[in-house]
Amino acid sequence: MDSKNRPSGRRIGRRDFLKMGAATALAMPMVLRSGAAGAAGEFAGKTLRVLTWTDESGQAAVNNIMKPFEAQTGAKIIADLTGATSEMVAKVKASASNPQYDLVILSGVGAIELSKQGLLEKPDADKIPNLQKVAPDLRFGGDGYAVGYLLSTQGLMYSTARVDPAPTSWKALWDDRYAKKLFLPPPQWVEAMELTLVAIHLSGATVEKPDAGFEMLKQLQDRVVTLGENPPQVAELFRAGTLDVGGPTSPLYYPGTLGNPDYALNITHDLAEGFYFDPQFMIMPKGHPGSSDAVHALMNYALDAKVQAKMVGSVAYGTLNQEVVLPPDVLKRPGIVSPELIKAKGISINQPYLAQVRAEWIQRYTEIFGM
Structure with a gap:
């Protein structure tokens, strides 16, 4: 960024x-x-x-x-x-x-x-x-x-059966092709803070003045199917064809389904804007x-x-x-991030800074996606 x-x-x-x-x-x-x-x-x-x-x-x-x-x-x-x-x-x-x-x-x-x-x-x-x-x-x-x-790395999850080629930008969350086929993280999770940072970046705003980022999140309000606090349920929705993309999310949440051909899931971290990780x-x-x-x-x-x-x-x-x-x-397994990709595109979260704004951002995120 x-x-x-x-x-x-x-x-x-x-x-x-x-x-x-x-x-x-x-x-x-x-x-x-x-x-x-x-x-x-x-x-x-x-x-x-x-x-x-x-x-x-x-x-x-x-x-x-x-x-x-x-x-x-x-x-x-x-x-x-x-x-x-x-x-x-x-x-x-x-x-x-x-x-x-x-x-x-x-x-x-x-x-x-x-x-x-x-x-x-x-x-x-x-x-x-x-x-x-x-x-x-x-x-x-x-x-x-x-x-x-x-x-713990957070990338963009997608259906390999219905999304081809793999997304190369977080902008895929705003792609009209995936409207009503989208999941996002719940407000209390660190991934929700990461999604907010993505929207701030894509909107051209700054973390000090994030309003344009929250306006961009509002564009997803009517597109989201679920806030994915239950990863097994999210995986089943992908398998049923209800979801096509979503995130940010971690491969650690999907040990039994990521890589299972019945679910046709992958998580890409090779995104133009980079990806976040949580040490x-x-x-x-x-x-x-x-x-x-x-x-x-x-x-x-x-x-x-x-x-x-x-x-x-x-x-x-x-x-x-x-x-x-x-x-x-x-390296061929879904969701695996190579050391080289971490070096090139990994972004560490400034935890102390986000701690200062976390409560406000959670409230604003909840007001947008209260489900």
Whole structure:
């Protein structure tokens, strides 16, 4: 996006991803160092409790990060899987006087809330060398108390059976061909804020003076079939031919249907205006009971290039480590975003700025699409 919309987010350019000194290149020559888990058996007898989602992304973290880390280091990891970031925040708050968790993997809004309340321990970047292979703007969140993990990417969903070729611009949401065949995100979701930013950009407005963007959203008022807060239902509407396009939305919401030929769904991120992503984070609750060195080693392991590639192979995340190489079969899957496309067209959300306008924008969005 152009400079006048820059407060809404920042394009992550190739230079950011390629800033890596010689010291970093020399720091990862050995298998154990590149795996970032520490020496074999180094944490034998140590126990870590990890809190994250119960869905496919949480299961992937258990299988691709926690279990291999256990096998390599001798540490024991107890995984507590729960439904939503809000539940994780509640658990960390409830156990603040007697911390139960060593590492929590959650979305950015949860990391910001917990850091503001002084419930987190600041990580030591020197103990997470794989951070040097992450773009500087994506290494930390939550005022430096959260470490980048992976990216939830939001693209434009379309029916491969009825939309050909794939859309190349967010303008497809305003295309008369898809009137009454459209879904949009519900007002409380971050995707609704992203759609608002798209409309602001396309209208030529700015985030400081967004009125023209909201007027542009009003053009979709009579075209939308549903606000897609139930992804399985959205997928069924696509299969039935009721929907043709919609979004922004994340491939993470459609693990059983995206790629299933019965649904003929895809999500494209290769859009002229770019696409937004929402970083996910790793945090350490203050006073956590387990070994700090082991927690740092686990975070470092999660950022290893091969580990991140495995996570993308299991769940349609976007990667942070700039050295990730995705296998051709993974790149062909619907909704998968290549590291190169993230570099070229990914836009990070300015969470602190949007926090200032979120309540007002939600109200205005709800007034337009109240359904």
